[in-house]
Amino acid sequence: MSITKDFIVEQLKQQIADYKSEIKEQTVGRVIEVGDGIARVSGLSDCMMSEMLEFAVGKHTNSHELQKVYGVALNLEEDSVGAIILGDYTGIKEGDEVKCLKRILEAPVGEAVIGRVINPLGEPLDGKGEIEAKKFYPVEKIAPGVIARESVSQPVQTGIKAIDAMIPIGRGQRELIIGDRQIGKTAIAIDTIINQKGQNMKCVYVAIGQKESKIASIVAKLEEFGAMEYTTVVLAGASDPASLAYIAPYAGCAVAEYFLDKGEDVLIVYDDLSKHAVAYREISLLLRRPPGREAYPGDVFYLHSRLLERACKLNEKHGGGSITALPIIETQSGDVSAYIPTNVISITDGQIYLEPDLFYQGQRPAINAGLSVSRVGSAAQIKAMKKVAGKMRLEAAQYRELAAFAQFGSDLDEETKIKLERGKRLIEIFKQDLYKPVPVANQVLIFYAAISGLLDSVPVEKINEFENGLNKYAENNGKDILKEIAEKGELNEKLEEKMKKLIVDYKLTLDYISAN
Amino acid sequence: MKITPKQYVESLYQSVHNKKDSQIKSVIENFVKLLVANNDMAKADKITCQFIKIWNKEEGIVEAEVVSARELDKKIVKLLNGYIVQLSGARKVLLKQKIDKNVLGGVIIKYEDKILDGSLKMKLNELRNKMIK
Numbered sequence: 011m012s013i014t015k016d017f018i019v020e021q022l023k024q025q026i027a028d029y030k031s032e033i034k035e036q037t038v039g040r041v042i043e044v045g046d047g048i049a050r051v052s053g054l055s056d057c058m059m060s061e062m063l064e065f066a067v068g069k070h071t072n073s074h075e076l077q078k079v080y081g082v083a084l085n086l087e088e089d090s091v092g093a094i095i096l097g098d099y100t101g102i103k104e105g106d107e108v109k110c111l112k113r114i115l116e117a118p119v120g121e122a123v124i125g126r127v128i129n130p131l132g133e134p135l136d137g138k139g140e141i142e143a144k145k146f147y148p149v150e151k152i153a154p155g156v157i158a159r160e161s162v163s164q165p166v167q168t169g170i171k172a173i174d175a176m177i178p179i180g181r182g183q184r185e186l187i188i189g190d191r192q193i194g195k196t197a198i199a200i201d202t203i204i205n206q207k208g209q210n211m212k213c214v215y216v217a218i219g220q221k222e223s224k225i226a227s228i229v230a231k232l233e234e235f236g237a238m239e240y241t242t243v244v245l246a247g248a249s250d251p252a253s254l255a256y257i258a259p260y261a262g263c264a265v266a267e268y269f270l271d272k273g274e275d276v277l278i279v280y281d282d283l284s285k286h287a288v289a290y291r292e293i294s295l296l297l298r299r300p301p302g303r304e305a306y307p308g309d310v311f312y313l314h315s316r317l318l319e320r321a322c323k324l325n326e327k328h329g330g331g332s333i334t335a336l337p338i339i340e341t342q343s344g345d346v347s348a349y350i351p352t353n354v355i356s357i358t359d360g361q362i363y364l365e366p367d368l369f370y371q372g373q374r375p376a377i378n379a380g381l382s383v384s385r386v387g388s389a390a391q392i393k394a395m396k397k398v399a400g401k402m403r404l405e406a407a408q409y410r411e412l413a414a415f416a417q418f419g420s421d422l423d424e425e426t427k428i429k430l431e432r433g434k435r436l437i438e439i440f441k442q443d444l445y446k447p448v449p450v451a452n453q454v455l456i457f458y459a460a461i462s463g464l465l466d467s468v469p470v471e472k473i474n475e476f477e478n479g480l481n482k483y484a485e486n487n488g489k490d491i492l493k494e495i496a497e498k499g500e501l502n503e504k505l506e507e508k509m510k511k512l513i514v515d516y517k518l519t520l521d522y523i524s525a526n
Numbered sequence: 527m528k529i530t531p532k533q534y535v536e537s538l539y540q541s542v543h544n545k546k547d548s549q550i551k552s553v554i555e556n557f558v559k560l561l562v563a564n565n566d567m568a569k570a571d572k573i574t575c576q577f578i579k580i581w582n583k584e585e586g587i588v589e590a591e592v593v594s595a596r597e598l599d600k601k602i603v604k605l606l607n608g609y610i611v612q613l614s615g616a617r618k619v620l621l622k623q624k625i626d627k628n629v630l631g632g633v634i635i636k637y638e639d640k641i642l643d644g645s646l647k648m649k650l651n652e653l654r655n656k657m658i659k
Contacts, residue, residue: 025656025657026653029653029656033642033643033644034642034643035613035640035641035642036640036641036642036643037639037640037641038636038639038640038641039639052639053638053639054639055638055639088532
């Protein structure tokens, strides 16, 4: 017993004797002014842009330790530094000491953050214990250049029929989801995350200024579908200061970049960037930067362009990873020509436009196929899907035109009537329930049924039932067909024949279809 | 055009530089008249603050502060003075002393916006952090 005690004492003595302290010169400044989430600091003559600062907040009540609050220098002025405060700023007083930390703002990254809910500084918010990240990535980073990139070639399967068919998204693409409040923008993003199970994708969901209750239910849903196994949630809630909302998407992107550097594919959702712009406007106005249109500062475009430019598809030489970004923008009563929506539309490679009218008519997801585009995604579609979707997109477009026209007259020729009927069925197929992503193979099957006219004999109101039944039937009797589509990704005549037979066989089992 | 306090101070420094006391008096009188004419009397406080800074910079004077647990004897103060001159590259150091029991031992040197913490308290804190790890 005494031996171990002596040993420990010896060790301690050794440690203390070995301890050498170094006196380091530190730059300190003093707080001259504190505002809502910002501070103006004097001194700090060698402070760098976006360097981390440490505020020593006045003595904590029951310990001698000083509580530490971090900040970031944003404005370097002639005789003061303007900084945002990341965290509780209520304890900071005029005259408090501020230290430069000589490092740029960083976020913890790595496998340890997967399945966790963290704040933009990498602190856990889910009560599952400390995050032991070995690596830190800078929050602000310049996007990969031309040499490192290649064009989009692989698809992201969202599992949403209307998107996968008409507005396909590729890995490394930036696709904007835009629409009014409460019409299912987040739902599309969550469905996409759920559908990434087994698709070799990591997901990051960045919630900016969202209600914590909404995030709690989203995390619960993701857990229910087993999607948290590959997802990180970065949360800057509605009650957090604007400074946290401002850095949240960059921190989320840093988490994604770790996997990108490992050559993996990542999907990142920014929900939503209009609140991000508002948070940045708040900070900018407090820091007295001159306001511009809609009181946003002059660099809001750069704010979003530098963020979305970090989404990329790297070539083999640079690891071959990708970051696919799905930014979300909330419009006010459908006004896409406001400042932030136009900015982000022009930055991204296409947009999914959600319309309230469609939503209330019962077409959910309420995607407006006419205004939604994907500029690069069609290169990434699998061949089988391209074959059926190309024809279908045309038919859907013709239907929209005819439907508007047919409202005026009742005398229509036979051909038009057929087109209208088929169009109605297509629209019916595009309806999809929440949290029910459809695998590609099943999508190809139902689209094939629609364009080859096999659905013409199914009543419009029965389409949904028919589709569900067909999927179940295929699960039992046509598993090899689905497997072949998913694996080969191509349709040949033999396969088409098999699909046709499967659908016809299934139709024979139904009693609501007339025998023609 | 608006004249900033800094611009005022720079021109004031130039005009009083290397002048006799009697001349300075009239220069300052003129300067105050100019401030009144430009309706800039409100900037007087800022101007005095700036003037001290610029004067110190031009004359090579550094204001420094030494915080210690006990009163320091003259020999040490002289040594410290020389040390700060070496560090900051100034010609003259105005040293202020401050006593704070909380530093336990050693000294903390502050000059310009730099701080050199050589206190026993900091060392003990650092040692504790190291031991915890």
